[in-house]
Amino acid sequence: MKRREFLRVGIGALASLPVGACIQLTPGESTNVPSAPRAKKKRARIDYQTAQRTSGVCLNCSTVCGIVGYVVDGELRKVAGNPLDPNTAGTLCAKGQSSPTIASYADRLIYPLRRVGKRGEGLWKRITWEDALEELAQKIGAARAAGHPERVAVHVGRSRINDVITRFLNAIGSPVLLNHRALCSLNKRAANYATIGDQDWETVDAERTKYLLNFGANFYEAHQGAIHFLRRVVRGRFDNGAKLVTFDVRLSNTAGRSDEWHAPLPGSEGAIALAIGHVILRENLHDAAFLERWCNVSIEELREFYAPYTPEWAAEKSGLEATTLERLAREFAGCKPRCAAFTNRGSQAHYNGFGNDRAVVMLNALVGSLGQEGGYCWISGEVSATKFPPPEPVPPAPKLRTDLEDPPEYPLANHWQKMRVGQIVYAYLQERRAKLEVYLSYTLASPLTWPEGRSRTVDVLKDEELIPFHACSEVVYSETAHYADLLLPDATYTERWGLDGRNSYELQPYVLLRQPMTPPPGEARSFADVLIQVGKRLGPEVAPYFDFADHEAFVRAQCAKVPQGSYASGFDRLKAEGAWVESEKPKAYATFERALKPDELEGSTTDPATGIVRKKNAKGVEEAIGLVVGGVARAGFKTPSRRFEVFSAIVKTAAAKVGVPDDGFPRYVAIPAHEAMTDERLHLVTFKWNVHTQGRTAPQKYLTEIVHSNPLWIHPSAAEPRGIRTGDAVELTTFRPLGQTYQPTGAELGKAVVRAFVTEGIHPRVVALSNSLGNAFGGRIATARNASREEHAGLGEGADDPDLERGIWWDAARGGSGAGFNINAILPIQPTPVTGMQAWYDTVCTLRRV
Amino acid sequence: MTSPRYAMAFDLERCTGCHACSVACKVENEVPLGHYRTKVYYQDTGRFPKVHRSFLPVVCMQCADAPCMKACPTGSIQRGEDGIVRIDQGSCDATGACVSACPYGALYVDPGHQVADKCDFCSHRLEAGLEPACVETCPGETIVFGDAADPESKISRFLARHRDELVALKPEKGASPQVLYRGDARALEAKVPEGRNHAPESYEIETWSARAPEQGQGGAEVQR
Ligand code: SF4
Ligand code: SF4
């Protein structure tokens, strides 16, 4: 469609766009959009006596804190923490506090839109929901009719409605639920599963601890469970005298506030942990009783395994002093069992990250802090279908598999949990290893936060042969939305339903209810409701699974077993209080020691050789339920041996399958791309800020006011020889990885020009750039552009926000530092061997001043 | 009934630099972009690998001898019996004399509403029996607040326990600030502007370094 014709269609701000009329939404391209009348608001403080108070759940990050919203005149004016959330006790982070600005953002999407013109051209026509739902049903129905339900994929980021999405995909017969777990935390989770088996995420009892060894977690800013953990670390440190030691290549807020910060070479965390273990055993600081009772290898075997990993060896790998590692080992073990060693992306997002993380978890076993007060504990945070049953009938999971959701190169990605390998999705589509007809994206932040994002990912998103039909559910006009064919305006987390929760640091189960605090604006509608409505249209094989009104009805059914307390039902209780805590349950300390009850033991058999107790489950399949230890049948660990596993047969078998040498022990593996590094090359890592999450916080004005640009952190000793000073433009060149990963050629990948920030707060061999800025879409705040709705597609409804017209002081056109750089375009896709985690922090680069 | 006497203190070792206090404040009080009632400053000190980061959250110091009050030509600023310095928005003529007088960058003139504004310990929340927005949300339990006239209040107990460790910012200004800090607050006080509201550019990462700004350092991008 030619631009002139398009304009003749007659244009209005989206708020006044009639059905059938068109609009141009590419940032900076839109013209002739009349502004909605701006009512000058009177200054009015919130009247808490009359404001309507509704509880809900934050989703500005994956920590999912309980919140309460205050609504005045139909507008969500304020969000506070729900004091009944056991994890937060009513506190919130900056992102949580920013929640109302998502709902009231003047640049929101409010009508369903269908693409006109070419994909990625930004021309849209307003359609009705009836049209949108019909089109979705027709496309999905066609794939099913052709015998290819697996050609329908849903790709989500932080969705928190996977119960509805999985039901939808199961109902239509597709296994292809793609996510971003491998871009986030796959190796950390895999390491916990391989060793402990019970849970994928630890719940360190930080409030009661004496010593914390932190391998690359930045929980002062951006951890899953961030403020849940953070609050307790602060209490542990300043009310209980705990010490915090952090290993990180960059001075994060966590590192900068730790009692000790150590900056090792990237990827050497496993070497450090192994050396600390070596010292603990060498100096007999280990907990022999625990190890003998619960470890799946003997202390002699442990000594043998740890023997080569001397502090001197680790010093060479990490660049830290051997004496430092010895001292830390003594201090850590000296606090046993009130001590914990834990990880996050700094240690796991490496080629050797799975081993790194296992080596760290093992430290807790060595000193016997597993499950102890002040130690390394765990509890499920899952909203389980047993406790919260979805409406009947429940569709069975399909038996199909595809390379897209289960790539055979990474056999452990889906072994314990369907974590997938999200970063290879676009590459595999390009290689035609899987075919798609319908691609539904939701909360995805692709290409923005994807490796090879604004490069390969965009190529694939634009290719109508590889992705014939793309429907995107979004709150704002994001970069993902820009490459869609159908735009489904989403409701924010303060406008929709859901049950949610996390591992509780009080070590007791709880659940939170997300409910609408206000209705969504315009015709915006939650994606869960969209799926339910499409499901109803998919004929007699699918529709019966969606025989309930809407997402609210689904959630109400899930609450059937919630005790009603003094309310009419469990659902009403959650609506009123927002949280239900099972406070009568014992705290989940040392769950492996629990003696099995007679009813659990009934019908079980015990293997005389191993002591493993087995029993048939509800489906008639024999499974391990415990272990006889000290003459008593106990729950044990949920590993194959029911013990804490240093040696893992699962890992050994999986590695053998794909030709990766591995004897089942978490031996240190050198990173091939780092081994081959010359002196002039540097390590390039990325990071998150405390006020931002991946791609979804940039449109929030008070957060982006704090952090909007992202210069490249570089140490003076790396900057000076290159003639680089703060503020200089520098050209980064990145290279592909080496070893057993995707496209391991070591070849040049791409270049970008960024600005330098010379700082003492980074390892001299490392440069760092945050991963979440550089937005080209997302409205005026995200793109740092002051404009009236006349100049910039004004998408929302109601009065415009004067801040968006002239308050963006960081707008580059005004001399500000702008919206930052998006570096992901030139970061290679590099899944880690066997597991498939994205090795974000292995990238090698060169740097020069331009 | 005697009036409460509100007081606040920051226990800086607990501060995580999370900005929850300042975002909570901006949402609560609809503070326009580029203007601040509260702000959190960052400062890095030391040389690799011995580098440390400090934070300094600031609010209106509710000065007992408030320069803003003395400077206001219309007498619109008053210190209440409860210890809170408030602006009467009805009589404020928005000339900004108070902004120039404040040693702590605490005041701004709202460009839309054309009235001076500043932290008043969220007085509307206190009236509803709630804590100030920053206090309520602070994950570090850094901000201690309450009625100093009540010996059992959190703030009274905190003040009693840490009496000798507490400092005020810029005491030499003679304003008798009533908001106190435990920790290295004075090492960062030079970042807090005088005679103008907190500068938006002080959020830029280039301002974190405590080293004397070299050429090109100290917000090069902002000055561009
Ligand atoms: S930690 Fe995450 S979920 Fe909790 S308040 Fe902050 S953004 Fe919301
Ligand atoms: S800090 Fe500034 S605004 Fe607050 S009372 Fe003192 S002089 Fe007035």
Ligand code: SF4
């Ligand atoms: S909310 Fe509390 S911890 Fe966060 S920056 Fe403010 S004072 Fe510090």
